[in-house]
Amino acid sequence: MRRIITILVLVICLIPFSRAFSEEARIEGEISAVGKYIGVDAAGGGEAKFTEYRDLREHGGLYGRARLNYDAEKYFLNFKASDFGYDTQKYKLDGGLWGQFKYDLFYQEIPHNITFDARTPFIGAGSSILTGAANTNVATWDTFDYSYERRQYGGNLKLNLLKPFFFNGSFQREEREGIKPTGMAATSPGGIGLELPEPVDYQTNNLKLEGGYAKNPLFLSLMYFYSDFNNSNTSLNLGGITGLTPAISAPRLLSLPPDNTYNKGAFKGGVKLPFNSKFSTNLGFAKGESDTSLLPNFDGEVETRNYDFILTSSPVRFLDAKVFYKYYKRENKSDRGLQATVGGVDIITADFLDYKTANYGAEVGFRLPARLYLNGGYQYLTTEREFIKVGEAITDPDLVGLILPSNRDRTYFAQLKWSQLEFMDIMVGFERLNRDEFKAPVQTNKMYAYAAQERDTFKTSVDVFPLENLSLGFEYRHRRADYNGTVFGLTKDKRDEIGSNVAYAVGKIAKLYGNVDFGLIKFQPDLARTVDPNDVPWDAKQKDRTFAYGLGSEIYAIPNKLTFVFQHDYLKSNGKVDFTIDPALLIAANGLGGATQDTVDILHSEDYTLYSFKIKAIYSFTKSLAASLGYAYERFSYSDDQLNGYVFVPATTGTNGAFLTGAYRNQSYKANVVFGGLTYKF
Amino acid sequence: MGKKILIFMSVLTLSLFALSTLGNAVEKAEYAGTETCKGCHEEYYGAFAKSTHGKKAVPDSPANRDGCESCHGPGAEHSGKGGGKGVAIFAFGRGTDPSAKASKCLACHGETKHLASWDIGRHKTMGVSCDKCHSIHGAKAKEPDVCYTCHKYIRTQQNKQSHHPVKEGRIKCSNCHEVHGTFGPRMVKADSITDLCFKCHAEKRGPFAFEHPPVSENCLICHEIHGSNHSKLLVRKVPFLCQSCHTRTGHPGRPATNFHSFGGPATSQKNRFFARSCLNCHGNIHGSSLSPAFDR
Numbered sequence: 001m002r003r004i005i006t007i008l009v010l011v012i013c014l015i016p017f018s019r020a021f022s023e024e025a026r027i028e029g030e031i032s033a034v035g036k037y038i039g040v041d042a043a044g045g046g047e048a049k050f051t052e053y054r055d056l057r058e059h060g061g062l063y064g065r066a067r068l069n070y071d072a073e074k075y076f077l078n079f080k081a082s083d084f085g086y087d088t089q090k091y092k093l094d095g096g097l098w099g100q101f102k103y104d105l106f107y108q109e110i111p112h113n114i115t116f117d118a119r120t121p122f123i124g125a126g127s128s129i130l131t132g133a134a135n136t137n138v139a140t141w142d143t144f145d146y147s148y149e150r151r152q153y154g155g156n157l158k159l160n161l162l163k164p165f166f167f168n169g170s171f172q173r174e175e176r177e178g179i180k181p182t183g184m185a186a187t188s189p190g191g192i193g194l195e196l197p198e199p200v201d202y203q204t205n206n207l208k209l210e211g212g213y214a215k216n217p218l219f220l221s222l223m224y225f226y227s228d229f230n231n232s233n234t235s236l237n238l239g240g241i242t243g244l245t246p247a248i249s250a251p252r253l254l255s256l257p258p259d260n261t262y263n264k265g266a267f268k269g270g271v272k273l274p275f276n277s278k279f280s281t282n283l284g285f286a287k288g289e290s291d292t293s294l295l296p297n298f299d300g301e302v303e304t305r306n307y308d309f310i311l312t313s314s315p316v317r318f319l320d321a322k323v324f325y326k327y328y329k330r331e332n333k334s335d336r337g338l339q340a341t342v343g344g345v346d347i348i349t350a351d352f353l354d355y356k357t358a359n360y361g362a363e364v365g366f367r368l369p370a371r372l373y374l375n376g377g378y379q380y381l382t383t384e385r386e387f388i389k390v391g392e393a394i395t396d397p398d399l400v401g402l403i404l405p406s407n408r409d410r411t412y413f414a415q416l417k418w419s420q421l422e423f424m425d426i427m428v429g430f431e432r433l434n435r436d437e438f439k440a441p442v443q444t445n446k447m448y449a450y451a452a453q454e455r456d457t458f459k460t461s462v463d464v465f466p467l468e469n470l471s472l473g474f475e476y477r478h479r480r481a482d483y484n485g486t487v488f489g490l491t492k493d494k495r496d497e498i499g500s501n502v503a504y505a506v507g508k509i510a511k512l513y514g515n516v517d518f519g520l521i522k523f524q525p526d527l528a529r530t531v532d533p534n535d536v537p538w539d540a541k542q543k544d545r546t547f548a549y550g551l552g553s554e555i556y557a558i559p560n561k562l563t564f565v566f567q568h569d570y571l572k573s574n575g576k577v578d579f580t581i582d583p584a585l586l587i588a589a590n591g592l593g594g595a596t597q598d599t600v601d602i603l604h605s606e607d608y609t610l611y612s613f614k615i616k617a618i619y620s621f622t623k624s625l626a627a628s629l630g631y632a633y634e635r636f637s638y639s640d641d642q643l644n645g646y647v648f649v650p651a652t653t654g655t656n657g658a659f660l661t662g663a664y665r666n667q668s669y670k671a672n673v674v675f676g677g678l679t680y681k682f
Numbered sequence: 683m684g685k686k687i688l689i690f691m692s693v694l695t696l697s698l699f700a701l702s703t704l705g706n707a708v709e710k711a712e713y714a715g716t717e718t719c720k721g722c723h724e725e726y727y728g729a730f731a732k733s734t735h736g737k738k739a740v741p742d743s744p745a746n747r748d749g750c751e752s753c754h755g756p757g758a759e760h761s762g763k764g765g766g767k768g769v770a771i772f773a774f775g776r777g778t779d780p781s782a783k784a785s786k787c788l789a790c791h792g793e794t795k796h797l798a799s800w801d802i803g804r805h806k807t808m809g810v811s812c813d814k815c816h817s818i819h820g821a822k823a824k825e826p827d828v829c830y831t832c833h834k835y836i837r838t839q840q841n842k843q844s845h846h847p848v849k850e851g852r853i854k855c856s857n858c859h860e861v862h863g864t865f866g867p868r869m870v871k872a873d874s875i876t877d878l879c880f881k882c883h884a885e886k887r888g889p890f891a892f893e894h895p896p897v898s899e900n901c902l903i904c905h906e907i908h909g910s911n912h913s914k915l916l917v918r919k920v921p922f923l924c925q926s927c928h929t930r931t932g933h934p935g936r937p938a939t940n941f942h943s944f945g946g947p948a949t950s951q952k953n954r955f956f957a958r959s960c961l962n963c964h965g966n967i968h969g970s971s972l973s974p975a976f977d978r
Binding site for chain 1: 734737740741743775776808830831839847853865877882885886889890891895898928936937939949956958959963966969971972978
């Protein structure tokens with residue numbers, strides 16, 4: 001029904017332009033239909049991975065695409081549509097009066113397939129109530145697909161009729177339906193794990209209105225944004241489930257995202273000043289609210305405020321300067337009735353985060369001789385957090401219950417760019433971050449996101465254009481962070497990333513292009529516990545290596561008649577985790593009986609290879625009619641020690657007890673696609 | 683003392699003003715007319731005529747002013763000398779200063795909402811001119827390829843197994859980034875990272891009765907938004923990501939080794955290095971209405 005409404009709206013939008021069609025105008029368009037035969041060699045996980053954001057059904061189908069462009073002296077109208085009837089279908093109509101107004105209307109669907117043929121011993125996957133008995137006979141379990149789809153539709157309007165005044169409005173609705181994986185503890189604490197199908201039935205409406213004035217030297221704008229989110233299911237109810245040890249007590253609920261609304265108002269302004277300077281400001285206020293009756297009642301309310309002031313100036317041709325101050329505050333004003341009195345002390349029964357950031361700095365850029373551009377600056381950022389954890393006394397929130405530190409960040413950066421040679425650009429840049437903690441709890445184990453650190457980032461790029469038809473690009477980025485105050489936690493984090501590309505046009509015969517990318521991401525979490533006799537001191541180095549390249553060509557075998565397209569991409573990721581554990585502690589009491597230094601290491605940590613190639617021939621019978629024929633192959637080989645040898649029920653009781661559903665298992669696939677189609681242009 | 687400062691500031695101001703006028707003394711030049719340009723540059727003229735710049739219906743468009751010379755400057759001398767790239771004409775070539783090129787575009791587009799924040803944006807600071815992304819005479823620049831021209835390592839990330847559907851054409855870089863300048867961090871179209879992400883992921887917005895602080899503060903603490911080798915765009919694999927913060931007594935601080943995987947002895951799987959690990963139980967990691975452990 002909604003699709004019919006959408007099409008009707010599109011047609012109605014064309015009516016005001018009927019007059020325009022009598023005007024001398026340029027009309028052009030394209031219609032194409034491509035038939036695809038698809039063969040996928042994969043289990044449910046791989047089939048879903050192959051079609052993660054695509055709708056490529058087994059054995060294929062006919063995929064249509066259309067485009068219409070109408071362009072007159074005063075009016076314009078464009079229509080685009082693709083994948084009619086598929087889960088990836090997309091329609092967009094935009095039009096307007098040149099220089100007066102523009103609008104667009106759109107509808108699109110975005111699938112997200114996670115795992116097909118997942119299993120659960122419970123009845124009611126996809127609904128908000130699960131019943132039935134837990135059992136270990138997986139063959140008898142119900143199957144379902146972890147998959148959801150977004151349907152988005154809406155429109156935008158931009159009015160410039162009364163220049164220099166402007167008005168923009170947009171509305172978008174998104175409906176999301178499907179199932180995604182979630183998990184809960186059957187009993188808390190220490191219960192067995194239950195991986196469960198979570199029903200997704202959301203609706204989100206976003207409305208944005210903005211109006212203002214834009215004429216030098218002044219820019220003023222007022223913006224209002226409203227968003228509401230509605231979830232058809234407030235909880236996933238497991239009250240009727242039997243067969244678990246220990247048994248769960250009814251009602252056993254998994255809370256689902258609560259309905260919420262969000263309102264934001266903002267003012268943006270800018271004024272040009274003498275000496276080629278400009279002062280810009282942005283003032284915003286937002287309030288987010290939610291409510292749920294699961295606790296039994298909770299009224300959530302969060303307010304945010306931000307004030308930004310920026311002064312930029314280029315008083316002389318060789319100098320650019322910027323000074324700024326930015327302030328952001330988040331205040332959680334949610335129902336603080338969630339308190340209890342234990343032993344005569346008021347304690348927090350819900351976690352709330354308040355924080356504020358204040359950020360100021362300056363930046364200068366110098367245009368030097370030989371087309372050198374030197375840019376550098378400094379910024380200082382403080383982030384003050386207040387997070388009171390459940391069970392803490394509320395009488396002294398700044399000290400007793402405070403478990404997140406606050407931070408002071410000092411950042412220095414510099415960058416040099418050289419463009420003296422017309423055939424080459426070179427850039428080098430460096431950034432240093434020093435992060436300190438304050439108002440921090442005294443402890444040796446740290447949370448990496450808030451821990452003190454020294455971080456260096458170095459980057460360089462070279463772009464070379466030795467010939468008119470040849471370009472080469474190279475980029476290298478290195479980042480290293482030392483969490484120097486951390487004894488237990490993440491102590492080091494290093495990453496190197498390289499990207500390069502080349503493009504070459506061989507006259508009018510061919511275009512060749514390619515890229516080689518290499519990334520090494522290396523983390524060194526260093527965790528240990530010695531206080532608790534149940535814990536084992538350990539150390540782990542996690543490494544991820546990624547290597548990728550791509551090659552492509554377009555060969556114009558018969559100019560304007562026959563073109564061959566070839567594309568090949570390869571990406572390999574190799575991850576491992578190297579543990580160091582004292583051999584004397586590899587004992588049963590620590591859950592490591594029989595383990596050795598070799599058997600604890602993780603050799604396959606999301607290892608995968610993505611290999612694909614596509615060949616395609618396009619033959620143009622006339623300027624209007626063309627045919628294409630091609631073949632594509634894609635292979636994804638995935639190996640991960642966390643999912644290899646998958647077992648749906650590792651144990652029915654105890655700390656390794658779990659009833660799993662198969663989410664993300666067996667993601668490897670091989671797929672062959674043969675395609676051919678016709679395109680008619682007018 | 684105050685008088686000295688006043689004199690110093692006055693001298694400084696006058697000096698800056700004098701410096702700012704250097705180079706502004708442009709000789710009065712003559713225009714050649716668009717028809718003259720068309721004579722040699724017919725291909726460019728054809729593209730110009732089809733574009734918004736060529737529309738008479740658009741007030742203040744180049745078509746209503748000096749045509750090609752609205753952007754390239756007076757061309758009579760260029761024409762008189764027989765043409766040639768950059769000969770007595772403003773050419774948007776690689777050899778021209780980016781800020782000079784941008785100022786040509788901003789002369790008209792600077793008075794729009796679209797480019798009102800250009801001066802404060804990172805692209806301006808980094809010396810990116812409009813023609814780096816926009817081909818005025820040719821086909822429109824296509825995302826994400828035009829962005830990858832400079833941001834090559836973002837392409838590397840985008841090609842990883844866990845990614846937003848950018849290469850599938852379902853979303854674009856400009857859905858999240860305002861490339862023409864913004865007050866937000868990393869040129870995003872919002873005042874904070876969370877505000878941006880919650881536009882599409884409104885179910886994670888809460889406010890929740892039990893908040894996970896990173897969710898409320900910055901999604902990038904856990905997510906590598908341009909692409910990751912780890913599922914759900916995570917910066918590290920679970921459980922190591924979780925253990926980067928949760929190192930305390932009990933199972934958060936214990937090693938989750940291959941010995942604890944499906945391949946290890948059944949009795950040793952108690953640290954749950956299998957399936958989705960921590961998320962097997964703590965499924966409501968973005969916030970819960972019932973449990974501070976996010977397991978309900």
